[in-house]
Amino acid sequence: METKGKEIAFTWPKGFTSDALHIGLRQKKLDFGWIVSDVPAAAAGVYTLNQFCAAPTAKTKQLIKTNHYLQALVMNSAIANACTGEQGMQDVQLTQELAAKKLGISPELVGIASTGLIGAYLPMEKIKKGITQLAQTQNTAITSAILTTDTVEKTICMTSEIAGERCTFTGLAKGSGMIHPNMATMLGFVMTDCAISPEALQQILSELTDQTFNQITVDGDISTNDMVVCLANGQAKNSMIEIDSPEYEEVKAIYHHVLETLAKAIAKDGEGATKLVEVCVKQAQTKLDAQQAAKAIVGSSLVKSAIFGADPNWGRIISSLGATTIALDPTNVSVAINGHVVVEHSQAIDFDEAMISQTLKNEEILIDVTLHMGTQEAKAWGCDLTYDYVRINATYTT
Amino acid sequence: METKGKEIAFTWPKGFTSDALHIGLRQKKLDFGWIVSDVPAAAAGVYTLNQFCAAPTAKTKQLIKTNHYLQALVMNSAIANACTGEQGMQDVQLTQELAAKKLGISPELVGIASTGLIGAYLPMEKIKKGITQLAQTQNTAITSAILTTDTVEKTICMTSEIAGERCTFTGLAKGSGMIHPNMATMLGFVMTDCAISPEALQQILSELTDQTFNQITVDGDISTNDMVVCLANGQAKNSMIEIDSPEYEEVKAIYHHVLETLAKAIAKDGEGATKLVEVCVKQAQTKLDAQQAAKAIVGSSLVKSAIFGADPNWGRIISSLGATTIALDPTNVSVAINGHVVVEHSQAIDFDEAMISQTLKNEEILIDVTLHMGTQEAKAWGCDLTYDYVRINATYTT
Incomplete structure (x- = not known):
C-alpha cells in the first residue's frame, strides 16, 4: 500500500x-x-x-x-x-x-x-x-x-x-x-x-x-x-x-x-561505500526466494568490488545467485543493470559495455534479476566494496 | 591417522x-x-x-x-x-x-x-x-x-x-x-x-x-x-x-x-592476501559445529580486515562466532591469537596488545577458539582482506 x-x-x-x-x-x-x-x-x-x-x-x-x-x-x-x-x-x-x-x-x-x-x-x-x-x-x-x-x-x-x-x-x-x-x-x-x-x-x-x-x-x-x-x-x-x-x-x-x-x-553509508546498490529479484516462486536471492547478490564481495570498479561483470551476479538454494531455472534467468538488459536465458546478449560501465559510475545502482518462476518480488540494498572499507576496518581499535 | x-x-x-x-x-x-x-x-x-x-x-x-x-x-x-x-x-x-x-x-x-x-x-x-x-x-x-x-x-x-x-x-x-x-x-x-x-x-x-x-x-x-x-x-x-x-x-x-x-x-594465495589465517575450533559439541564455526570466523570480512591491520580485535571473532547457530555457551568461550589467550569466559583478560599485534604481522596467523561444549574439533583456512583484493576485483574484466 x-x-x-x-x-x-x-x-x-x-x-x-x-x-x-x-x-x-x-x-x-x-x-x-x-x-x-x-x-x-x-x-x-x-x-x-x-x-x-x-x-x-x-x-x-x-x-x-x-x-x-x-x-x-x-x-x-x-x-x-x-x-x-x-x-x-x-x-x-x-x-x-x-x-x-x-x-x-x-x-x-x-x-x-x-x-x-x-x-x-x-x-x-x-x-x-x-x-x-x-x-x-x-x-x-x-x-x-x-x-x-x-x-x-x-x-x-x-x-x-x-x-x-x-x-x-x-x-x-x-x-x-x-x-x-x-x-x-x-x-x-x-x-x-x-x-x-x-x-x-x-x-x-x-x-x-x-x-x-x-x-x-x-x-x-x-x-x-x-x-x-x-x-x-x-x-x-x-x-x-x-x-x-x-x-x-x-x-x-x-x-x-x-x-x-x-x-x-x-x-x-556502509563503511567505505561510494554507491548505494539496490537488487530487485522478480518473478520468484516465493517471497522468501526473492528475498534470499536479492540479499545474496547484494552481499557478494565480487559483485560489490565490480560495482566499485564500474565493471558490468554480470557473471558474478549469476554466480552469486546460483550459490543460493532458491528455486530457479539455470537456463532462464534475465539480468538488467541500471535498466539495460545484459543477460537473457542465462547468457549474455549483445550490450554496450562502455555505456553500461558509464552508468555504473552513478551513486545509485539498480540490478534487476528476473527468475521467470512465479510472481513474487523482493529488494535488497547494499553498497560497493572499496579500499576505504579495508582501511577503516584494518585500523578500528588500534 | x-x-x-x-x-x-x-x-x-x-x-x-x-x-x-x-x-x-x-x-x-x-x-x-x-x-x-x-x-x-x-x-x-x-x-x-x-x-x-x-x-x-x-x-x-x-x-x-x-x-x-x-x-x-x-x-x-x-x-x-x-x-x-x-x-x-x-x-x-x-x-x-x-x-x-x-x-x-x-x-x-x-x-x-x-x-x-x-x-x-x-x-x-x-x-x-x-x-x-x-x-x-x-x-x-x-x-x-x-x-x-x-x-x-x-x-x-x-x-x-x-x-x-x-x-x-x-x-x-x-x-x-x-x-x-x-x-x-x-x-x-x-x-x-x-x-x-x-x-x-x-x-x-x-x-x-x-x-x-x-x-x-x-x-x-x-x-x-x-x-x-x-x-x-x-x-x-x-x-x-x-x-x-x-x-x-x-x-x-x-x-x-x-x-x-x-x-x-x-x-x-587468496586474491590480494598477505597472510594465511588458520582458525581451529576446539571442544565443540559436534564436528559440524566446529567446522561451521571455524569457517564463519575465517570468512568474516571484519576479522579479515583486522588481521590485515595486525589488530587483535577479538570482539569481531566473538561476534562472527555468535552469528552462527552452533551450540555454544555465550558466557564460556575462550580465544587465543597466535597462542596467546585473549578471551576467557567470553570476556577479555589482561593481555599485551602491542606484543600480540606484533605477532599478527606474521605470514601465518593462528586463531584458537575453545567452546567447552564437547570434544569435537575442526580447522578452517582463509586469508586477510586487503586493498589488493578490492583492486583486483574492481578491474578483472575491463
Whole structure:
C-alpha cells in the first residue's frame, strides 16, 4: 500500500523530548543522550540473533517482551557493552535506575541501547555524571550521538492524518559496518504520537523488518547489538490503532516508508561505500526466494568490488545467485543493470559495455534479476566494496 | 591417522603424461593443456553446488558418475565456459572428441576442466589447433596453465609404499578468488599410480573434502566451475585398495595431507592476501559445529580486515562466532591469537596488545577458539582482506 503520509523536516512527535551530550566516551563527538516520552509509550522491538547478544540489547528486549511499554531510551555510542558478563548487566541496571530516578518513573520503563567496541566496559562515572546533565528538550542531536563510523545521520520524519488526528512519525538509525541483519539490525528508533496498541505496533515492526532492515548488508557480519525499537505514545489523541482497525494498513504503509528509508540510508553509508546498490529479484516462486536471492547478490564481495570498479561483470551476479538454494531455472534467468538488459536465458546478449560501465559510475545502482518462476518480488540494498572499507576496518581499535 | 608418506619433488606418477601450451586464450601465459594416463584410471570427483554449474564441470561430473574411469583431463584457463547454454556444451563435446581421437581412446574417457571468465564462449579454432599440438610428455607446466589470478602454483607430490609397492601421489590446484567451497572447490587434481577402486577413491575424496577444500574461504563466493578430480591408474601394480583393505586408512591419510596442503595453498594465495589465517575450533559439541564455526570466523570480512591491520580485535571473532547457530555457551568461550589467550569466559583478560599485534604481522596467523561444549574439533583456512583484493576485483574484466 502506498502511504498518504508526507515527509517533513525532522522533529519530535508530540509528547517526546530528547537531549544529547559529549561525556567523554569518544574524543570529541556527541556520545550519550536519551529520548523521553511524557507518558508510557507502546513499545515494539526486534533484536539481533547473534548468540553474544549485548547486555543493553538483552535487557531492552526483556523489558518490551514483559511490559509492552517504555517511557525512555538511554543511548550511548563508542562502547557496545557486549561480552562484558555480569558487570555489563549491572552497568545497564544502574543506568536504568539513575535515569528513572531523574525522570521520576519506574526503571522498568527505561530501555538502554549501546553501540561501539565489543568487550570494553562502560566508564560508569562518566555515565552517572552524564545522566545528571541530561535535560528534556526539543534538541535533535541524539541523531548524531548514536553514530560510530557512520558518515551521515540517518533520519526521516513523516506526518499523516490517522483516524482524524495529525500524527508524526520520527525515525533515526545508526549503522555502517558489521551490517548483515538477521531479524533486526544496528540501532533504529521510530517514535510516534499516534496511538497504536503494543500488539499492532509489534506486528507492523516484525513484518516490515523482513522487507527492510533484514534486506540490507554491508559486510555479512551480524552485530551483537542490533536492535530496532518503535515507541508510540498516543499524544496525537487519535482512537487507538489495533490490528483490525481500518487505519492499520495506512499506519503500516507509513512505517514501511520510514523503515525502508532508514535501512537504505544505512546501506548507502556502509563503511567505505561510494554507491548505494539496490537488487530487485522478480518473478520468484516465493517471497522468501526473492528475498534470499536479492540479499545474496547484494552481499557478494565480487559483485560489490565490480560495482566499485564500474565493471558490468554480470557473471558474478549469476554466480552469486546460483550459490543460493532458491528455486530457479539455470537456463532462464534475465539480468538488467541500471535498466539495460545484459543477460537473457542465462547468457549474455549483445550490450554496450562502455555505456553500461558509464552508468555504473552513478551513486545509485539498480540490478534487476528476473527468475521467470512465479510472481513474487523482493529488494535488497547494499553498497560497493572499496579500499576505504579495508582501511577503516584494518585500523578500528588500534 | 598420520601418514608415513614423504613429500618429494613434483613429478608425475607412473603411467601419467602431460603437456601445456599457450594457445592465445590469455595474452602471454600458458592457458591450455592435458594430463593423460596410459590406461583408464579409477576416477572420483566432487563438484560445485552452484546452480549455474559450468558445462565442462557438468560433463565431467556425469562421466565420472556413470563410468567411474577417466583416461585424460583437458584443461584451460581464461574462460570458464559457464552460462554458455547449448553452445557451451557442444564446445565441451567437440573438445572431448578431438582429444579422444588424438589419443585413440573413447570420448567418454576424456574429462574437461575450465576456469576463468563466466559467460564467454571458448574460441574453438584455438582449442582445435591446440589439441593437434599437445604431446604426451613429462612436462609439468600444466600446474601453471590452469592459473588465473593465482600468484603461485599450488602443487604437492608424495611417495609411500602401499601394499608392497612404491606409489606416487601428485596433486595440483588453482584458485584465488570466488573461493567459498561447498562440497567442492575451484580446480584440484590428484593423480596416483596406486591401484585404488573407484568406490574407495570416491569415499576418500568425499570424506576429506569436508575437512579440507570445504573449509577454506577467500571471499564467500561459490564458483560455477569448482571441481576436484582424483585419478588412480594402478601402474604401481599394488594389489587393489578397496574400502575394507588394511591399507585404506594409510591411503586416506596420504590424501588428507595432499588435499589439505592444496586447500591451504589456495587460501594463502587468496586474491590480494598477505597472510594465511588458520582458525581451529576446539571442544565443540559436534564436528559440524566446529567446522561451521571455524569457517564463519575465517570468512568474516571484519576479522579479515583486522588481521590485515595486525589488530587483535577479538570482539569481531566473538561476534562472527555468535552469528552462527552452533551450540555454544555465550558466557564460556575462550580465544587465543597466535597462542596467546585473549578471551576467557567470553570476556577479555589482561593481555599485551602491542606484543600480540606484533605477532599478527606474521605470514601465518593462528586463531584458537575453545567452546567447552564437547570434544569435537575442526580447522578452517582463509586469508586477510586487503586493498589488493578490492583492486583486483574492481578491474578483472575491463
